[in-house]
Amino acid sequence: MLRLDLPSDPRVNRVARLRAIIIAAMLSVSGLGKRFGKRWIFRRIEFCLTPGQVLVVTGPNGSGKSTLLRILAGLEPPTGGEVDASGAVGYVSPELALYAQLTGSEHLKLASKLRRGSQGCDPVGALGKVGLDSAGGLRVGAYSTGMKARLRLALAVCHRPGVLLLDEASASLDEEGKSLVERTIAEQRGSGVVVLATNDPSERRYGDFELRLGG
């Protein structure tokens, strides 16, 4: 699953190659499992992504796609295993609530003030990129579902994360919004990795790898 331009010199032994992979990896996951009560949602998930790679996570409802992404985002602890993400993380999910009383640009300003260890964010540019430039001064309470989805995308990418996690990112988006997601993924390939969880079979085309859960 890994394609690295490692020297094919026979003197570079296996351990050294593995070490090179681990250093180059932006997101590596080993032995990851999550259990709710007595039921294991998933167990022993292993993968390792290097910059430029896109992983698509598929599986039926309840197979743990969203839970996996929440764990990768650090929002929930796994029952077992390890996640190692180098660099900042951006996360998009339809379940991620926004402050109804704050405006779109206030969200981005707040995020840029509170985030550490990442490049600064330009709220105006980020809003323009997702097509919300005219709605930046509007309170999110007045946003439509699709506008909120766009704002979530802006919040996730404006600090240029190394790891971008998209959970059903194009759900409730119009055609233009869907192509926005596609552009975002293509752009992210240039600087980091993407993990995309989806129920839409056509979105498998974005990925280099597919992780099937619950099968």
Next chain:
Amino acid sequence: MSLGWGAEVAAVVRKEFRVELRGRVGLYSTLVFAVGAVTALGLASVRGEPSPSLAAGLLWVAMLFACVVGLARTFLAEEEQGTGDLLRLIANPGPVFWGKAIFNFLLIVAVAGLVVPLFVLFVRVQVADVGLLVCGTLCGCAGLAAVLSMCGALASRATGRGLLTGVISLPLLLPVLAAGITALRGAFGDSVSESWGAVASLAGMAAAFFAIGPYLYAAVWKQ
């Protein structure tokens, strides 16, 4: 680095004020409860003023009533709206805790600024020692803010969080109230030597709660 930390705390405080001022629910309910509680106490003391000890107790009960209803909300509202995840994604626990605790403290002081003069006016108690009244009230407010912030944070992700905040904060507030009552008894004219000691222990308790609060909040931040 420390400057950056201060800016983060300030950003959280500003965000809390914006959300609360634009939402208004918490502020209005606090206002109504505060004025309502003092009015009820005023009605109870139409004939004759209460003893200093009773007056001190009544004042803290009024404060408690106003604060528990409206102000433990900052952490709860976050989880009720579902914005807790957003905050966990973009922020660090330390600045979030301090920002919310400072916001709570400022609001409780504002409530005290309304309740205490109103109480003195309505219940007609004699203030013998203004300095003691101010210091005792401020230190008591700090204790209230520390306990309510932490308990709100601990209850915020449980089922029945609103009720639970009351259940877990009330017993912890009893020692704070006991010290607060002792402090204000002196302010209302009881000649007790322990009042300043009580102010000191209020300050000590608030300091202890504030000192461990951020660490505990950080420990449960991503659970």
Next chain:
Amino acid sequence: MIYRIFLLLAGIGVTGLYVWAPGAKGFPQEESAKILFFHVPPAMLCPLFYLWGAVMSIRYLRTKDPRFDVRAVAAIEVGTLLCVLATLTGMVFARVQWGAFWEWDPRQTSIFIQLLIYAAYFALRYSFSNQERSRAYSAAYAIFAFPTVPFLIFALPRMVTFTLHGGANQAVVGGGLDPTYRSIFYTTLVVILLCFAWAYSLRVREGEEWLAKEESDGLATGGSDTADPGVVRPVRLRDDG
């Protein structure tokens, strides 16, 4: 087994001492004041168990190892049991000595507040649907609540001038007991400590068995019928482009 026999004998011995001891001097009712052998030790040991509970909670939050959580709960349960015992024996004591079960004496008040604070611990603990979260949040509460213990023991009773415990404070804390009395008192204290340490160890063992059972249940129901589902890896979707 040997430990249990020892505890049984020690218990009988302490009861004998209790019967044999003379009435406590300095109390209105000297003979019945002997209940202090069973009233004061729980009150003295209860903070010790709460301290242990806070220490174990700190270790749980540091390591997230559920065995520390088991110890924290066990210690707080035993501490709360001691707190209840101190309150109840105190009420009986108060009825005989002062004429009423409840007097709002500072020490009565502070132990009652203590009881409420730790009752809230259990209220918090059982309000989470997620087990790890329940453990972590109740551990945080146990640590947060602990500073009230020294405050309630040392500061609050001194803040109030009125107290009925004056004689007892003088007698027990101030070392005013006569030598025979003192040795009986400390023997009883040690035996009661051993009894409750035993209760604590039983509770810890039960908790650890439960953890082990949960662990094996988790392994047994690992997704499919096979106990070991194997490693889940992604597959390549396309050839290199």
